[in-house]
Amino acid sequence: MGLRALVRTSDGWAVQHAVVTLTDRTGIQVVRADADADGVVAADTALTPGPYTVIVTATGFAPAAATAFVTSSGVADAGTVVLTRQAGVDMPPPxxxxxxxxxxxxxxxxxxxxxxxxxxxxxxxxxxxxxxxxxxxxxxxxxxxxxxxxxxxxxxxxxxxxxxxxxxxxxxxxxxxxxxxxxxxxxxxxxxxxxxxxxxxxxxxxxxxxxxxxxxxxxxxxxxxxxxxxxxxxxxxxxxxxxxxxxxxxxxxxxxxxxxxxxxxxxxxxxxxxx
Incomplete structure (x- = not known):
């Protein structure tokens, strides 16, 4: 159960410092989690089935948002979220x-x-x-x-x-x-x-x-x-x-x-x- 996501740059590198939040349809935050060294986000929190908004932020990157649907399994799988560096900036991983x-x-x-x-x-x-x-x-x-x-x-x-x-x-x-x-x-x-x-x-x-x-x-x-x-x-x-x-x-x-x-x-x- 909970939130699952993988955060990457446009050239495939892990964004280790990304923060992922999950809000319900009323805009209330229900989960907040940090990406690990591989850009993996995993938070075990019980979720009610339905649509949620996934918001991903990281210093130096433009925020990204996506919709995730929680099924009866209780898992919100956002898949791979690609972040773009601010103003189109491209640089190696920190x-x-x-x-x-x-x-x-x-x-x-x-x-x-x-x-x-x-x-x-x-x-x-x-x-x-x-x-x-x-x-x-x-x-x-x-x-x-x-x-x-x-x-x-x-x-x-x-x-x-x-x-x-x-x-x-x-x-x-x-x-x-x-x-x-x-x-x-x-x-x-x-x-x-x-x-x-x-x-x-x-x-x-x-x-x-x-x-x-x-x-x-x-x-x-x-x-x-x-x-x-x-x-x-x-x-x-x-x-x-x-x-x-x-x-x-x-x-x-x-x-x-x-x-x-x-x-x-x-x-x-x-x-x-x-x-």
Missing amino acids: GLWNIDPVHSSVATVAQHLGFSSVRGRFGDFGGQIKVSAVPERSRVDAVIDAASIDTGNGVRDKHLRSPDFLDVERFPEITYHSTGVSQSGPDRWRLRGELALHGVVRKVGLDLSYLGTGPDPWGGERAAFHATTELRREDFAINYNQMVQAGIAAIGTTLRVELDIQAVREVDPRDTSGS
Whole structure:
């Protein structure tokens, strides 16, 4: 006897913090129950046969309502209730997600000689993404080993590690700590934060896209993101340059950064459900 329901997001994830209420035809609440770690709602309460209204709410999601009919069995089975994130927002399930450097990339593009580009990447980096039930409260913390810069040319990479550029002996790490996030589209966000580079800390925004979530071959859950930004070298006191002719510098003053990130959901050790 009682209320039965399964609460899911549009992409099939459990909404662990959902609250389900059941009201009778007069609008009086007769049952209130919370979803468990698997999004399952089960409340053993004696119910009189007839129609009831099921209302499902959760922070960060638009409320949903459905009608359930209680038969002589005394069970109100609402089936699977799908919640839509507020304003069409799509994000991974709340929790801690660890960046997987093996399946991620931190790439840079700099202009060279005024008409071509030099591409590089950092090979050693890591970080965590904390997804909140209220997306705007999510945060990102990341660290990059500055010495891991790789442009495919050993001589150039050695110069980039020198005091002329990254000065990795004095500033071995590049760090980013987010300070806020706001929605700019159904799957697009503007991430605000502080970037520490070459001993200078500046406010830097990232244009972030959420690409989706799904299982991986190793039994984990993964989320994918793409982010871009542009940095001005002079903002971080990296002023080295050479002029190849009047008005044309060997190296551009701006650096485009492109991030392709896969993150693995960290399992809460208190969760023994296997979800």
